[in-house]
Amino acid sequence: MPGKLKVRIVAGRHLPVMDRASDLTDAFVEVKFGNTTFKTDVFPKSLNPQWNSEWFKFEVDDEDLQDEPLQITVLDHDTYSANDAIGKVYIDIDPLLSNEAAAILSGWFPIYDTIHGIRGEINVMVKVDLFNDLNRFRQSSCGVKFFCTMSIPKCYKAVTIHGFVEELVVNEDPEYQWIDRIRTPRASNEARQRLISLMSGELQRKIGLKVLEMGGNAVVGYLQCFDLEGESGLVVRAIGTACTLDKLSNTATSLLPPCSSPSKDMKEVPFSEDPNPVTHSSGPSTPLKNQTYSFSPSKSYSRQSSSSDTDLSLTPKTAASSPKGPAIFFFPSSPTLSSGSPHHKSAHLLRSEALHSLTPPHSGYASPVCLRKTVSFNEELLLAASGMGSGSGGKDGGPLKALYRQQTQSAFEHREFPFFTLTTFPSGFLVHVGGVVSARSVKLLDRIHNPDEPETRDAWWAEIRQEIKSHGKALGCHAVVGYSESTSICEEVCILSASGTAAVLNPKMLQDCSMEGCSEHRLSRQPSFFSTGSEKGEFDFFLQCQDSASILGLDDPLSLGCNFCHIPYDELNMPFPAHLTYCYVCRKQKVPDVLFTTIEPPLEAAVTGKGCLIQARLCRQKKKTQGEANATAISNLLPFMEYELHTQLMNKLKLRAMNALFGLRIQITVGENMLLGLASATGLYLTALPSPGGIQVTGKTPSDSSYEQHISNMQKKINDMIIKNREIYEINPPEILEEVLGSPIPETRQRSRLFRSQSESSDDVSELDLSHGKKDAFVLEIDDADAVEDIHSLLTDAPTPSGFYSCNTEIMPGINNWTSDLQMFTSVRVFRLNNVTSLTSQWLNKAFSDLCENLLKTLYFKLRSMVPCCLCHVNFNVALPEDELIQIAVTAVAITYDKDQAQYVSKVCTDKTLLRASAENEEQLQFTLELCMESQSTQCALLFSPSKAAEMTESGSLQPVTPAAQRVSSLDKASPLAEAQARHRSPISCTTSTVVEMTPLSFIPGAKITKYLGIINMFFIRETTSLREEGGVSGFLHAFIAEVFAMVRAHVAALGGNAVVSYIMKQCVFMENPNKNQAQCLINVSGDAINFVRDTDVESAPSQSQASGLQTGNGSGDVVT
């Protein structure tokens, strides 16, 4: 009996009139949890009843507490007939179960009915008394915190990042049960809502158990999805990253605990007494088992251990518990490793060869793809489009680099899936980024016969993850970050997709106790820092690791912000042909010419100019078939779609004169008679990467002069566009002289080809000299109408109106002075295509592209009052609900920034370039700009966590650094005083306490998150049988989305919060039947409830405001220079 749930019903307001005769209502309330129900008295004849009930007490298992929602039903008492339901409120108890959670949940909740929507509000109070559970064999995982946020939550630090956790549960969908034929739509909807609520509770509990087994206390980057498989059932699945988090006390923000006492940190971790996992020093092929585990051999546990995604060597250990559990990874000199390394090497080589054979995408997929065989595609392969960089081995540290890689690799080999759902990492965590890896698989759904053993679904995902893992390895990476999974279902066909970014991580960071702030990597140079390590071996390792790291250029490039761009793979055995050059920042390491990733731009990344949203859109028709034939058809189409999407992305990237994509998300949606592909990403110019060449257009039949004319026109347009884009996005990279680079730029002028270019030869292109100079240009060969269309579409993408920027990442590099003026929104559109089968592919492509462009245009128009502003985290979701319908849902947040301060920047950094720039500021505009860009990106770091600001100064004082403020102000034309005044003038938000902000970002601009109050994960169904009366489909959906927002806000407010961060609308399934005047919609949303304080409200400590002589002021009026 580990918990007592107490509920009190206080009052209602704005109730609907249930008795037409009196225009009043006799309302009472039923409170149900599990199988227990309580009732309040009837409050007669009132639309604003005051029940003031006693505390209803439920004595329940904590397992039930986690699984079951609290169900509150408001009814109208009727003496003669059955009582009429007014509506319900479901409350998830989970946020109250954490030890640092809100003590009480209290507030007004909208009373929701699946047929009528919101019908009044009810004031409820909920409390939970948890008893300490000493039972080790329990099934619950109370206290494990869940975060949707894809980074370490702001007021925590990560003690350990354990790794990937996943789970799925399945059930029959009530909508498809026989009973559904005889029950009312309302009963059916409610059964479904309740079931999904139960299932997600169960899922969360199970994941929590896994986390506890790994020794963690939290899940970060928690991503839960529903697959509505129709007849074959309902799947709820989730992935996340298990972590051990430690709360940062507010005062400690400036004086970080110096990581010297991991044991102390451990005390706050549940089950810190768990012995550390013991590892065999066996090769990577043997899954490691954890013999000394003290958990019960329960069912779920046994299943997990077989999948062995428990983390092993990475739990920080206390000195007491460790002697018998030395992890393999702490002994770099251990025989296992050295013997293992050749093996790795060969495996690696083999794989990369295998991949090589796939390089020309067409041929690779020429053979018919077997049905239900995984079809996958490695994004990075497509980088083949760029020329092959040959020759010239690494300058120094080659062998060491390999050794380093092996060490780190071996550390990760032990995880079945070294995946991380996080997209932002603590500084220094991400060492190298390889590129995007993705895998897709087409499956035929069949009925899930035994819901308790969802093995087929598990196996499907395991297959895909395995493939992702091997792709990662082929890129010389041992981990995959920014990992996500998704599905698209149409009838009985299902496409499973997974993608992520192959990366090399800093192994020491995985178990290092301080993952927070930027000062760590500097501090870590001092050996004394590691003296606290419990074992000698560990200590040694770190030293060695550092050595190799410094040789590898881990230290300097980190501060230069280029390290993560350096290739992780062996350049002699590249997994795909890529064009390598020496890094344009450090000039020591090789970098690819383009970099695609699924993660956020690292904070330390050196970025030139600003970024923009880049989308590739594609529509492919397919025959309407059934079963296996259908699946085969889809399988066959997939590789071509991925290839084309990739090509489009590449072209658009070049057109914007950029060289990297972040936050790449490729969505392939399957419908009855077509497939839609939508790739969204944020394009950037990474300073470390070479400047992209231009795009050359070449015709195939050069005989016709008018044709020539046409082509040269097109070429001119493209060139103009590139130049214009450089201006718009402020891309002015410093010109670096060839000799400065001091490296042979590959001689081979082998040009990349694109589209249907069959023949090689770049000779005929050479006379078309591009202003973009020495760089190899991208060639578009026009050999048929398609290509013309493609180029046309390339050019017709409307530019974002002035005053607007957009990105699908959390932040836009180059913009950092956000104001607190933000607007989250969801926009949904459904289009009907008439007579799809008669349409041409090009027409469809264009139509789909226009739909997306128009939607964006509407958003810009609607938000024009917020200019200058940036649309952040623009998230498109495409669905094909019916034969001829395309549905696009967009969720994003618009944030106003302060234009005047854009150039007012400062940076604590010693960099030769900067010093030079300060010397000759007038002429060297380029450098000035670069300085601005770079320092802005650092300022981002300062901005978004006030704690970091303080750290920065600390680290600054450790370093022999001249405070950059003076330098910069000397660069700046405007006087700092004027700037300060401008800041004072900036409007201060007059938000009242009742306002609840919602944002898909993990932070609130201009504010500090003080507390995380729990995860919000809600699922709603709305149905109507009077569609016309409710304003048609638009009226219906508009009201429903507004209702969902309202219910989310109410829950957050009841938890004592004032915002939801990392908000996401994961599903919006809309079905209509206008003939019957009916429509139904399902929406699933999630996010993290938080409490924040505006910087303007915080009485900033004098030290802090001085520290921010580096102006962090983002519209906050309290910082005075």
Next chain:
Amino acid sequence: MAVELDVFVGNTTLIDKDVYQLWLDGYSVNDAVAIRVQSGILEQAGTTPDVLESDTMDHYRAFQMLERLLHSPPKLINQLLFQIPPPMQAMLIEKYYTFEEPFVREVLGKKLSKGTKKDLDDVSTKTAITLKSCRRQFDNFKRVFKVVEEMKGPLVENIQQNFLLSDRLAGDYAAVVFFANSRFETGKKKLQYLTFEDFACCAEQLIQNWTLGAVDSMADDMDVDLDREFLQDLKDLKVLITDKDLLDQHKSLVCTALRGKVTIFTEMESSFKNLSRGLINIATKLIHTKDVRDLFVDLVEKFIEPCKSDRWNINDVCLFLTQYTNTARALDAFKHQCLWERYMGTVKSCILKMYHD
């Protein structure tokens, strides 16, 4: 290809004041789009008509959903469905309840009944205000009237509490409610030159001085109904014109006081008896409901028009009425000083307000 569904929902409800005004003015979506196009917004924002249409539709839908709440403004403040910053809430309410001068002049003093509502298309044609907008304004009058009609306490405060309007607008509604309740005639040709503001000022005076509320602050309908006892007593003022001595005495006192101070002394002297008779007759008849309705017509016919024809200026009128009221104190035989002041104070304010071109 057709757009089946198109919605935009912000966490903070996005409201475009211009579109709101168009919606309030009763324009259809198409008309509103056309008007917006004419305003040059397409060029300004660099966008296309379809975007404008989508935006307009969205706003109209949101306004329709809000309208239900606007009917009861306290609900709008408390509801959870739309997150709207308080200044914006206030704007929405204020504009929704704002009415137009031409419209209110048509409806002021009429019974707020179904019959009047049916005549709104005539009003619409006459005023060139869309029928939809006329209906909204009429329904607002009716809603406010119904809510405060039976309420205790000061009228303006009641309106403010129940509809969260600004002081000024609440005062205007008080006037509308007051006029509708007593059904004052305002539509006659002679009264056409008067603005709503004139009537609103008069209403304020009448409410303050002639209703039950003026004597008893807790009575039902205190601000809506006139104090019948007072109206009854007004008959006693008749003595000022029926008693020949009193009338002459009154006249000489006024003339003495005004000699050399007004430009139209001779005219005043000659028309004194007529004017006095007019004012007193109005007072004595007020006990009849029908004559209450004609109060403003009578004031114009019996006093304002004769003065105007004699080219009195406003200053003359003011001096005359002041002396006319004050000198009655010196009449020993006149015993109804309190009553007289209550009557004349208000009449004087009203006449001064109404005395213009």
